[in-house]
Amino acid sequence: MEAPKIKAVMPVAGLGTRFLPATKATPKEMLPVVDKPAIQYVVEEAVAAGIRDVLMILGRNKTAIANHFDSVPELEQKLSEKGDDRKLGHVTRTSDLADIHMLRQGEPKGLGHAVSRAAQHVGDSPFVVMLGDDLIDERDPLLPKMIEVNQQRGAMVIALMEVDPDHISMYGCASVDATDDPDVVKVTDLVEKPAKEEAPSNLAIIGRYLLTPDIFPVLERTGPGKGNEIQLTDALKDVAVDPENVDVYGVIFRGRRYDTGDKLDYIKAIMRIASDREDLGPDLRPWIKEFAATL
Numbered sequence: 408m409e410a411p412k413i414k415a416v417m418p419v420a421g422l423g424t425r426f427l428p429a430t431k432a433t434p435k436e437m438l439p440v441v442d443k444p445a446i447q448y449v450v451e452e453a454v455a456a457g458i459r460d461v462l463m464i465l466g467r468n469k470t471a472i473a474n475h476f477d478s479v480p481e482l483e484q485k486l487s488e489k490g491d492d493r494k495l496g497h498v499t500r501t502s503d504l505a506d507i508h509m510l511r512q513g514e515p516k517g518l519g520h521a522v523s524r525a526a527q528h529v530g531d532s533p534f535v536v537m538l539g540d541d542l543i544d545e546r547d548p549l550l551p552k553m554i555e556v557n558q559q560r561g562a563m564v565i566a567l568m569e570v571d572p573d574h575i576s577m578y579g580c581a582s583v584d585a586t587d588d589p590d591v592v593k594v595t596d597l598v599e600k601p602a603k604e605e606a607p608s609n610l611a612i613i614g615r616y617l618l619t620p621d622i623f624p625v626l627e628r629t630g631p632g633k634g635n636e637i638q639l640t641d642a643l644k645d646v647a648v649d650p651e652n653v654d655v656y657g658v659i660f661r662g663r664r665y666d667t668g669d670k671l672d673y674i675k676a677i678m679r680i681a682s683d684r685e686d687l688g689p690d691l692r693p694w695i696k697e698f699a700a701t702l
Contacts, residue, residue: 412532413554413617415453415505418521419446419539420466420512425669434469436539438673441681445667446472447501448542454505456550458535462508462528464521473509478502517636522618523626531620533557536639538614540668542676547662553617556591562654563622563646565594566615568664576600578611579640581657594655597644599633610657612640613664621653622646 423435430438436446450461463472479498486495508528512521522536535550543549553564567581579599583592598607616639625642632638647655665676681687682695 413458414460414462414529414532414534415450415458416462416464416522416525416529416534416536417446417449417539418464418512418518418536419469419472420464420515420521422466422515426673432468434471436469437471437475438667440542440665440667440673440677441684441687444475445542446539447475447504449537449539450476450504450507452543452545452548452550453535453537455545455548456535456554458550459505460508461505462510462525464512464524465509466512466515476501476504476507517631517634517638519626519629519637519639519642522639523623523637526620526623529620533617533619536614536616536618540666541614542665542667542680543615543660544663544665547660549615549658549660549662550617552590552658553615556656556658557617557619560654560656561619562656563619563643564617564656564658565643566613566660567592567610567657568613568660569609570611572603572606572609575606575609575611576602578613580606580608581610581612582607583610583657586656590659590661592657592659594643594647594657596648597640599638599640610659613660615660616643619653625652 419434419436421435423430426435426438437444440448453461465472483495483498486498510524510528512524525534549566553566556562556564570578577600579597580601581594582596583594586593596607622642625645626637629637629642629645632641643655646652665679666672667676678695682691
């Protein structure tokens with residue numbers, strides 16, 4: 408698939424306080440999920456959808472991310488001299504994945520502010536915002552459907568997922584109207600982390616957004632919301648309820664998603680991904696059953 412005009416924006420400026428002390432000197436996006444840092448899965452997802460231009464919005468102490476996607480000639484030379492082509496391929500692939508650009512967020516003012524920093528880079532083309540806490544299984548691609556809806560309808564598109572109503576207060580929640588496609592809805596309103604009794608649906612926003620440049624003037628006038636930060640959800644709500652602005656649609660994702668946002672879900676993600684791998688699964692799955700039997 409080709410998406411030549413669409414760029415990816417990946418906000419990676421968070422402090423990762425839920426993973427301290429591991430993230431004291433290591434960005435949370437660089438924590439390994441089996442044998443790759445979480446952020447590499449996200450970049451690979453963008454590349455699989457035909458996106459080659461990636462902008463990462465960095466905070467302080469995030470140089471390890473830039474280093475990971477840079478070439479390391481001395482390491483590559485040692486692996487080449489040893490004839491270890493498999494490991495050499497893993498190393499060189501990260502620096503050849505995409506054209507990766509880095510930009511400092513400056514003062515951390517929230518996700519909406521981080522996205523606004525991408526305005527000059529993305530120009531007048533649609534772009535995807537991809538959050539590193541959400542890993543989408545490569546067997547269940549999400550971005551191609553979002554790109555298709557954007558191209559067909561000229562709208563902004565957000566990824567939605569049905570969740571247990573008891574958990575909706577952990578997410579942004581969408582009020583929607585049905586369309587002729589059961590996997591696509593028109594978003595009429597958005598609520599950030601509503602109480603279960605006040606939620607308009609059980610459709611939660613997950614970390615994939617396909618936005619148009621129309622979002623930037625809205626972000627400029629969006630004041631601080633939850634957590635005293637500029638929330639992307641608040642800006643998207645203003646777009647969705649404004650008949651003069653572009654429409655907002657949602658793609659309902661029904662595939663495999665791995666949440667690495669907190670310690671328990673991070674561990675679950677590692678176990679699920681590792682158990683599905685051909686090189687690890689055959690030995691890991693029996694061990695999991697044996698270990699579970701001892702609990």
